[in-house]
Amino acid sequence: xxxxxxxxxVAKAIQFTNVxxxxxxxxxxxHLDICKDYGFDAAMIAPCWVRFAKEYLKDTDIRVATTLNFxxxxxxxxxxxxxxxxxxxxxxxxxxxxxxxGFLLSGMETExxxxxxxxxxxxxxYGMKVKVMLxxxxxxxxx
Numbered sequence: 001x002x003x004x005x006x007x008x009x010v011a012k013a014i015q016f017t018n019v020x021x022x023x024x025x026x027x028x029x030x031h032l033d034i035c036k037d038y039g040f041d042a043a044m045i046a047p048c049w050v051r052f053a054k055e056y057l058k059d060t061d062i063r064v065a066t067t068l069n070f071x072x073x074x075x076x077x078x079x080x081x082x083x084x085x086x087x088x089x090x091x092x093x094x095x096x097x098x099x100x101x102g103f104l105l106s107g108m109e110t111e112x113x114x115x116x117x118x119x120x121x122x123x124x125x126y127g128m129k130v131k132v133m134l135x136x137x138x139x140x141x142x143x
Contacts, residue, residue: 008039014094015065017044028052031083035062042094054091055129063093068119073098081122095123096131101112 003009016038028049035043035057042063043117045053053064068069068083075083080097087095097119103112116132123130 004060009037012041014038014040015042015044016040019044019046019067019070021046023049025052029056031136032056032062036060036062044096047083047090047092050087050090050092056087064091065094065096067091068095068097070098074102075099077118080115084122084126084128088123088128092126094129094131096133098133101134 016031016035022028022107023031023046028045032044033044033107034040040062042065043053044065044067046098047066047068050064050066057064061064064065068086068087069080077100099112099116099119103109103115120130120132
């Protein structure tokens with residue numbers, strides 16, 4: 001349970017996010033410095049910055065979080081699993097990923113489950129945490 005009167009406990013419950021595709025290296029460093037200043041639990045960044053962030057934060061307890069196939073979610077399962085291995089090699093501590101909503105909306109529960117299982121199994125082989133995100137609102141806006 002978080003003591004909301006304790007700023008350190010609150011900070012350790014925050015994943016500070018900047019996945020802006022136009023993020024520059026200087027802006028990334030500013031983002032990571034804010035994470036350090038406040039002692040946030042994790043810096044959520046785009047996959048292309050994971051290796052840099054892991055090195056930059058190496059002397060802290062701040063975890064590096066990223067995304068996988070966000071927000072479209074329509075890469076193949078094999079592509080997603082390959083990216084998990086890349087994220088593990090780069091040093092990500094955790095990632096968010098949306099499983100293919102087209103599978104679920106099509107009644108393809110087996111395929112939907114299997115995709116989640118393969119991605120999570122690959123992530124756990126690197127000790128990474130996974131958050132499965134349902135991004136249905138994104139798709140509703142597209143229609």
